[in-house]
Amino acid sequence: MEKYKYLIIGGGMAGTTAAETIRENDKEGSVAIISQEKYPLYSKVVLPMYLGGSVPEEKVFLRSEISFKEKNISLLLRANVVKIDPDDKKVFLENGDELSFEKLLIASGGSSRKMEVEAADRSNIFYFQSFDEARRLKEKMLISKGAVIVGGGFNALEIAEAFSKNSIKTSILLRGENLLGGSFDKESNEIIRKNIKEKGISLFSNEQIKKIDKEMKNDVLVSQKDNRYPFDILVMSIGVKRNLDFLIDSGIKTESGVVTDEFLKTNKEDIFAAGDISEFYDIILDKRMLLRNWTSAFLQGKTAGLNMVGKKEAFRHVSGYNVVNFGINISFLGDVSKDENTVLVSRGDTEKKERTQLFLRNNILVGATQINMNKEKGVLAKLIEQKIDLTEFLDKLGDDDFEIKSIIN
Numbered sequence: 416m417e418k419y420k421y422l423i424i425g426g427g428m429a430g431t432t433a434a435e436t437i438r439e440n441d442k443e444g445s446v447a448i449i450s451q452e453k454y455p456l457y458s459k460v461v462l463p464m465y466l467g468g469s470v471p472e473e474k475v476f477l478r479s480e481i482s483f484k485e486k487n488i489s490l491l492l493r494a495n496v497v498k499i500d501p502d503d504k505k506v507f508l509e510n511g512d513e514l515s516f517e518k519l520l521i522a523s524g525g526s527s528r529k530m531e532v533e534a535a536d537r538s539n540i541f542y543f544q545s546f547d548e549a550r551r552l553k554e555k556m557l558i559s560k561g562a563v564i565v566g567g568g569f570n571a572l573e574i575a576e577a578f579s580k581n582s583i584k585t586s587i588l589l590r591g592e593n594l595l596g597g598s599f600d601k602e603s604n605e606i607i608r609k610n611i612k613e614k615g616i617s618l619f620s621n622e623q624i625k626k627i628d629k630e631m632k633n634d635v636l637v638s639q640k641d642n643r644y645p646f647d648i649l650v651m652s653i654g655v656k657r658n659l660d661f662l663i664d665s666g667i668k669t670e671s672g673v674v675t676d677e678f679l680k681t682n683k684e685d686i687f688a689a690g691d692i693s694e695f696y697d698i699i700l701d702k703r704m705l706l707r708n709w710t711s712a713f714l715q716g717k718t719a720g721l722n723m724v725g726k727k728e729a730f731r732h733v734s735g736y737n738v739v740n741f742g743i744n745i746s747f748l749g750d751v752s753k754d755e756n757t758v759l760v761s762r763g764d765t766e767k768k769e770r771t772q773l774f775l776r777n778n779i780l781v782g783a784t785q786i787n788m789n790k791e792k793g794v795l796a797k798l799i800e801q802k803i804d805l806t807e808f809l810d811k812l813g814d815d816d817f818e819i820k821s822i823i824n
């Protein structure tokens with residue numbers, strides 16, 4: 416049985432950063448990354464640009480196998496963890512191998528949520544979370560004319576833009592009314608909707624798949640309302656499933672992700688979790704959070720790595736997500752979930768395709784959604800980070816002439 420001082424499950428941004436951070440701080444201890452992937456770290460953020468054609472394949476990859484050898488980090492690719500024994504400190508692989516560890520990091524991220532569909536031809540159904548899924552979709556896109564995307568999240572919008580650049584006639588089907596989940600308000604939604612429609616994308620609300628049919632030789636999506644949408648490509652962009660299955664019966668506490676404290680430590684001694692998989696205690700927002708973004712995966716990988724070598728670092732960061740889609744800058748910051756204590760304040764001129772929605776709790780800013788207004792983003796992040804009491808500014812926040820930055824000057 417191979418023994419490692421530091422063992423890391425997942426070779427994405429969080430796992431790779433943790434391994435490299437450990438190596439910078441412990442030159443001797445053995446480090447290994449286990450990854451299901453065929454490849455070392457690549458950028459998921461550029462996959463939409465790779466699909467659209469503006470980023471070549473070689474620019475997607477961020478590390479080579481040699482770079483790990485040089486750092487004396489073992490990289491076990493195509494290796495699938497099926498079980499963990501936290502008390503015996505062992506990890507079990509699908510091929511029957513067992514590895515033992517002193518410290519373990521779970522950085523297993525997420526995979527495309529799959530949906531069982533009665534399908535005439537499964538080879539025309541696509542997902543978009545990994546490089547292999549992106550490459551398969553790209554190969555098909557280059558010989559296709561029409562696509563249906565199911566789902567209306569960031570991923571769906573980015574795929575639609577890539578299709579549009581490649582002259583693919585595209586329809587987006589939404590389960591409800593809203594794009595980007597429930598966080599962006601009606602006005603923000605309207606700006607995005609109008610913009611993508613102007614770019615030739617068709618948008619259909621309140622549609623759900625019933626089945627896939629054949630019409631002549633073509634695939635057709637049949638919705639619950641019996642509407643028919645012909646396609647060459649069907650992309651299921653219906654969210655991300657956290658990779659937790661191998662933790663069943665391990666005793667490691669999980670909810671939607673792996674539950675950790677602010678040091679990214681799980682309920683089990685010497686076991687940490689970072690990146691998309693980590694449901695960590697956020698000391699700024701004072702609640703448990705699950706994130707899905709590149710910068711946080713990087714910063715959490717760093718924090719976990721430091722804690723694994725024996726330092727004591729809390730993860731403290733106002734997370735954000737930002738994409739430019741069909742020329743519109745769409746972003747969110749912090750906590751944009753709503754509960755009975757959430758107060759919403761809006762800013763911006765929707766005619767100019769600008770909109771900010773501020774999320775306040777107890778008169779403190781906790782999050783924001785923004786359309787084309789990200790020049791205020793830095794100030795908003797500071798307000799969230801510093802938990803500044805905004806009571807005296809409440810009646811001004813919605814006034815577009817009020818300079819938010821004046822609050823902290």
Ligand SMILES: Cc1cc2nc3c(=O)[nH]c(=O)nc-3n(C[C@H](O)[C@H](O)[C@H](O)COP(=O)(O)OP(=O)(O)OC[C@H]3O[C@@H](n4cnc5c(N)ncnc54)[C@H](O)[C@@H]3O)c2cc1C
Pocket residue numbers: 424425426427428429430449450451452459460461462463494495496497522523524525526543544545570658661689690691692706707708709710712735736737738
């Ligand atoms: C198409 C796309 C576009 C995106 N665009 C943006 C963007 O613009 N901005 C942004 O901030 N974020 C973006 N994201 C999100 C961002 O990429 C993720 O938040 C980030 O990659 C998470 O990193 P991670 O290391 O936590 O997880 P992942 O990247 O999911 O890595 C998880 C790793 O764990 C491995 N693994 C899982 N289970 C096992 C197992 N049982 N055994 C062994 N290995 C396992 C996987 O093989 C993989 O190597 C995008 C994501 C996608 C898919």
